[in-house]
Amino acid sequence: MPLTYACHGAAREVTGSCHLIEAGGHRLLVDCGMFQGDRDTEAANAQPFGFDPASVDALLLTHAHLDHCGRIPLLVRQGFHGRILATSATRELVRVVLLDAASLQVEDAAHASRSSRNGQDHAAPLYDLDDALHALDFFDRGVGYDEATEVVPGIVARFLDAGHILGSASVRLDVRDGELHRSVLFSGDLGNPGRPLLRDPTPAPDADYVVMECTYGDRPHRPLPDSVQELFRAIRETAQRHGNVVIPTFALERAQEILYYLHQGLREGAIPAHVRVFLDSPMAISATEIFRRHPECFDQAFLDVLRHGDPFAMEGLHFTRSSVESMAINNIDGGAVILAGSGMCNGGRVRHHLKHNLWRERSSVVFVGYAAEGTLARRIVDGASSVRVFNEDIPVRAQVWTINGFSAHADRPSLLAWLGDRPRRQVLLVHGEYERGMRCFANVLASRGLAPQMPRMGERIDLD
Incomplete structure (x- = not known):
């Protein structure tokens, strides 16, 4: 069966994480976040997803930051009706984040309407409190770290501690079709090791393909x-x-x-x-x-x-x-x-x-x-x-x-340590500023014998 990946957010930029995997007639989404930045950047939140939300079987959420979960109510409103899987801590935090986001959007829309001149129309909020509450109904039970969970027939997910925020996870997907077995690892956002509250990120396990963040791929952090x-x-x-x-x-x-x-x-x-x-x-x-x-x-x-x-x-x-x-x-x-x-x-x-x-x-x-x-x-x-x-x-x-x-993000030395030196068929870099963290980190990986790809928005990549 074909195995494909498509990047629908955080493509050569830092926010809006959204990744689509297709295998065996199933579609899985990893994260569904908001774009954050100037007005032009945030206008992308109201644009089509680039895929039919109703065709997605399940959403796997790495953590509760708005740029990873903020468009989930919109996804549901446009037809998604599958399972949403996340750790227990993420489930709790997402409720707070989405309800707050909905309130702010309604408030901002009302403020824009009051400030309008010459009868100009202003865009409605992306979603409201009812949309956010409805989206929360699709969350499944909390998934434990290192627990194997069958998402759809033939695809098993395992959530690994990413050490970024409370409940954050990397997600490894095992895809099986008869004798054929492939694996895809999504780093999510990786935390800095040595923090006082949370555990260090779990190092990347074996995986054929790694979809990896590189926010600080161009430099180390200050001690x-x-x-x-x-x-x-x-x-x-x-x-x-x-x-x-x-x-x-x-x-x-x-x-x-x-x-x-x-x-x-x-x-x-x-x-x-x-x-x-x-x-x-x-x-x-x-x-x-x-x-x-x-x-x-x-x-x-x-x-x-x-x-x-x-x-x-x-x-x-x-x-x-x-x-x-x-x-x-x-x-x-x-x-x-x-x-x-x-x-x-x-x-x-x-x-x-x-x-x-x-x-x-x-x-x-x-x-x-x-x-x-x-x-x-x-x-x-x-x-x-x-x-x-x-x-x-x-x-x-x-x-x-x-x-x-x-910073709650791993720096370049920590990203390299997380990835390790295990053999990979391909590394795909996402969630990084193209001219800074991403290209610099890609050059470092290339010097180590890897040839990373930097997907463009909406680009579909055949992992076979």
Whole structure:
């Protein structure tokens, strides 16, 4: 039987992961994520998938980040009615992520409608809360790590710990047709080894074909201890100037990791005791509660910490769920550390905090995660003198820190270590900026005797 692969997202770019496998008359999808970036990039979310959603038998979800799961409600609304398989932790997190995404889309559409001029029509939201809730009905039971699960006759999936965020997985598909046996491994997003909360990624097992992310395929990360100390220094220096620190934070894993280090910094005196910490993200607050329910994902050292108390709790920590509490933070003149989403600053409450702090020389903005091309975060990181926030031009006078050692993505040495030196028929590179991480990583693999492919959007590749 023919075995084919088609890339319908994260093709020579970082967001929108969506991969279609066809074998034995069956169609499987791995991830169904949103495109994130500038307006033109995000407009792709409303475009056709490039395949008929009703023809897909099952969706295998690697993890709960929006660029991997964000278009699932749209997929269901357009006819998908198969099973959705994911780990238990991912199932819980996806509920929070999709409901939040639906609320934001409805809110943004309403705002655009109120702001319209000359009777111009504005696009409806991609989906609403009803669509998101309906999509959640298609999730099967949670799949355990290293558990063999028959997805359709002749195709067995095994989820392996990817160490990226809580519940994240690489997925290995075993395809059998009589005596013929082939295997395809999807890396998903791979985590950085040596993190304080989660286990290290499970190394890539035997597989004929590997579909692999390469977000940071062009460079190594800064050592984590150095990054932690730089974070503490940013907070100390800003506190001395009587300013606020805004940390655009991804709600899943990054927020919890930063809380863990802030707790550590306050306990050890590396951060001034008068600093108040605000986790201003309902999604991150819910995710922190979900964290506590999934010890199967934790590193042994973190499990030991959990036995002796709450590793996230600290003096001066405030969880702000309501919008009223969020707005009250803007009345604080200095000494606040504000963690808010989204990490790329394209949505969420962080935009309000940027509006109130970017223009203040006393304040700081600290980026601890990836900023995709076209996002507000990327424009600030790249040194824009002013940025547009809520239709207002805001001068960038705050000190901007970029600390890449906190990245939840594996760097080039870790990607190579994960792939190892097992023989492969083919490596397909996805989820990377073409001119940066992807081409550089492809050259490294070529120097090792591999000839990786970099699929284009919609490109269909015959794996036979």
